[in-house]
Amino acid sequence: MKVKGEKVLVTGGAGFIGSHLVDRLVDLSCDVIVLDNLSNTTTEYIQDHIDRGRIEFVKGDVRDFETVESCLDDISLVFHFAAQYDVRRSVSDPVYDFDINVNGMINILEAMRKNDVLNIVFASSGGTLYGLADAIPTPETYPPQPISPYGASKAASEMYISAYCACYGLCGVSLRYANIIGPRSLHGVIFDFYQKLKKEPKSLEILGDGKQKKSYMDVSDCVSASLHITEKIERGFNIFNIGSEEWVTVNYIAKLVINQLKLTNVELSYTGGEQGWIGDVPLMLLSISKLKDLGWKPTMRIDAAIRRYVKWLVEKYGSL
Known part of the structure; x- marks a missing residue:
């Protein structure tokens, strides 16, 4: 096309x-x-x-x-x-x-x-x-x-x-x-964490058990x-x-977001269960071999993408 x-x-x-x-x-x-x-x-x-x-x-x-x-x-x-x-x-x-x-x-x-x-x-x-x-x-x-x-x-x-x-x-x-993920997104786990921490910087509720592992x-x-x-x-x-060939847990994302926001001593709590909500897929990593065979591969690591997104959230909606 x-x-x-x-x-x-x-x-x-x-x-x-x-x-x-x-x-x-x-x-x-x-x-x-x-x-x-x-x-x-x-x-x-x-x-x-x-x-x-x-x-x-x-x-x-x-x-x-x-x-x-x-x-x-x-x-x-x-x-x-x-x-x-x-x-x-x-x-x-x-x-x-x-x-x-x-x-x-x-x-x-x-x-x-x-x-x-x-x-x-x-x-x-x-x-x-x-x-x-x-x-x-x-x-x-x-x-x-x-x-x-x-x-x-x-x-x-x-x-x-x-x-x-x-x-x-x-x-x-x-x-x-x-x-x-990235600038302009107003949904998803990272946005949810930012909103919760902005409201209460000393505690963070995580949906599910935090072990859900996915590609971003x-x-x-x-x-x-x-x-x-x-x-x-x-x-x-x-x-x-x-997608990316990397995948990370929700717990990992929580720690990265907390670090990016320069917070300390944040108490984590969990709603429990393998799923964060009904319909949630707890494990997800896509094969991108077909995409790579077409001559394209990702350029940004997940850590960098998460940090970039959190930086945008702070610039857009304010620091904690």
Whole structure:
């Protein structure tokens, strides 16, 4: 798929990963349309692009077919990053999760089919889609076994992309992400730790037993890998894991965050159990051999990525 200089649609482009992607697409001289309903964000991180006329912003929902279709004039490539991303909310309200993540995907694909837009890149999920995998590192060939409605919605979306590629000649890429961290993110374990420590610097509650062990990746590497894959793919339906080859425990992250915040004598407590919440995948490390075979590998170590993110949180929301 050609990216540089193309007219592209980014759903969820005002959000965490989406806004970083938009930055890179602007650098690549793309004609960018961003579709976002701003339910969990604002236009803060893309506002400069809007003000300078570098991108077009449409406030709208992927569940609204007419709005989606109106964004596809002369589009050559869709980056579908809009989603209900909270695993815990998917457990408490699976119908809401399905409506956004699966019905939203159907709207995107149908609008593409009716407007002869042939290329789509989808932000999927590694850990939640594979579930309690026996094979670690987990390759793309491992069968999806989601343990949350969120993971199931990502698996279902991938199957629809596969079907549309086979039936209607689309070219699709599903990017199965590890835990992506970095500036602009307002969810996840590191953000949770920062918020708790800001409120009470002498104690930190950790969900689960702290032994959950997962792979984390800086958002800059995530976007770089995503675009590298996109530019290499030409036809059919393709799946790639994107993550780091390192993994760390939640306890390790807690100690690193505490150290980065220059705190001492912080008392750790635990809610207990192997999972931090229902649907949590306690062990997750993705195999990225397929990505490396395509000529790309991570550039930032997990420790550096965590420190960079905590530094941004302090700069953005204040020191403790």
